Amino acid sequence: MFKGVGRKTAQRMALETILLSPERVNQFAASLTHTRTHIRFCKACFYLTWGDYCHICKDTRRQRSVICVVSEPKDVLNIDQTGHFDGLFHVLGGVISPLDGIYPEMLRFKELRDRIVATGVRDVILALNPTVEGDTTVLYLKEYLSGVGVSLYQLAQGIPIGADLGYLDEVTIDKAFEGKRLL
Amino acid sequence: MFKGVGRKTAQRMALETILLSPERVNQFAASLTHTRTHIRFCKACFYLTWGDYCHICKDTRRQRSVICVVSEPKDVLNIDQTGHFDGLFHVLGGVISPLDGIYPEMLRFKELRDRIVATGVRDVILALNPTVEGDTTVLYLKEYLSGVGVSLYQLAQGIPIGADLGYLDEVTIDKAFEGKRLL
Numbered sequence: 001m002f003k004g005v006g007r008k009t010a011q012r013m014a015l016e017t018i019l020l021s022p023e024r025v026n027q028f029a030a031s032l033t034h035t036r037t038h039i040r041f042c043k044a045c046f047y048l049t050w051g052d053y054c055h056i057c058k059d060t061r062r063q064r065s066v067i068c069v070v071s072e073p074k075d076v077l078n079i080d081q082t083g084h085f086d087g088l089f090h091v092l093g094g095v096i097s098p099l100d101g102i103y104p105e106m107l108r109f110k111e112l113r114d115r116i117v118a119t120g121v122r123d124v125i126l127a128l129n130p131t132v133e134g135d136t137t138v139l140y141l142k143e144y145l146s147g148v149g150v151s152l153y154q155l156a157q158g159i160p161i162g163a164d165l166g167y168l169d170e171v172t173i174d175k176a177f178e179g180k181r182l183l
Numbered sequence: 184m185f186k187g188v189g190r191k192t193a194q195r196m197a198l199e200t201i202l203l204s205p206e207r208v209n210q211f212a213a214s215l216t217h218t219r220t221h222i223r224f225c226k227a228c229f230y231l232t233w234g235d236y237c238h239i240c241k242d243t244r245r246q247r248s249v250i251c252v253v254s255e256p257k258d259v260l261n262i263d264q265t266g267h268f269d270g271l272f273h274v275l276g277g278v279i280s281p282l283d284g285i286y287p288e289m290l291r292f293k294e295l296r297d298r299i300v301a302t303g304v305r306d307v308i309l310a311l312n313p314t315v316e317g318d319t320t321v322l323y324l325k326e327y328l329s330g331v332g333v334s335l336y337q338l339a340q341g342i343p344i345g346a347d348l349g350y351l352d353e354v355t356i357d358k359a360f361e362g363k364r365l366l
Contacts, residue, residue: 079348129345138366154366155362160351161358165258165310175344181336183336183337
């Protein structure tokens with residue numbers, strides 16, 4: 001049921017469950033049901049929330065003119081934890097991947113465009129993984145949003161902090177040279 | 184003697200040596216002596232060579248107005264293998280690291296400055312690892328080369344190709360946002 005939990009681990013957990021107090025198990029089971037029943041997608045950005053809008057969209061201290069586009073809800077968590085991005089998010093629900101049966105019309109592109117047009121967003125940062133699927137989605141969005149008058153940005157590709165040139169692939173070194181910046 | 188070869192591995196190799204033909208062992212021993220005796224640093228860039236100047240410095244098809252500064256000879260290999268950088272190199276021989284007893288005067292900074300002044304280099308790309316020591320060296324070089332009229336560049340820091348945002352550290356995500364580029 002859960003990734004990373006195979007047959008053996010599941011069996012161990014099942015046996016451990018028997019040793020827990022009935023109260024704890026009931027509480028845990030109730031949490032699971034409650035989460036599944038009440039968690040839904042934010043009506044604006046499609047991040048997770050208990051209500052209609054998520055805590056990020058409701059936060060009035062955040063910049064409303066910048067949207068960071070991500071693939072999955074977990075990416076919102078990863079980026080928000082850095083504490084340096086203070087705009088809003090938009091969760092696409094995946095990236096274009098015809099081999100996996102994911103086509104543009106299945107992702108939240110229209111919702112993104114409608115939102116940009118409706119709220120007057122100026123900057124859109126595409127924070128998608130630098131994979132073939134991510135890059136395809138970037139190209140598609142560049143075309144799709146070409147008429148709405150918004151500045152599109154892509155995250156910097158290059159050498160991760162603390163890395164060693166000797167352990168990086170050639171494409172990354174190449175991108176790092178391409179994106180070199182004046183000191 | 185060699186990193187990665189501990190007592191057990193050394194013992195195994197020693198025993199394997201006995202099983203090789205005397206000719207092969209003599210040839211190998213001769214190669215070792217020959218390499219150690221004849222390999223030296225290039226007089227211009229301090230990369231490895233058999234003669235006075237390395238094959239990169241002698242290559243007339245390379246741009247002579249761009250120098251890529253690296254820490255170790257192995258970095259020249261890594262970058263040259265990508266096949267996209269067609270300038271020259273300069274091997275510092277390490278990075279500033281007072282904790283390891285490596286101070287600026289022990290690295291080839293003066294040789295770099297003299298070379299820039301003598302040959303009229305326009306662009307210097309600092310391709311040092313994005314570690315504390317690498318960044319310290321970048322700052323030092325920025326100051327040290329401030330008077331020689333050269334454009335200093337740093338490699339792009341950001342998300343390596345094929346990576347997943349979920350597995351990157353916060354500083355890297357932060358740098359990727361900082362260095363975002365307009366599409």
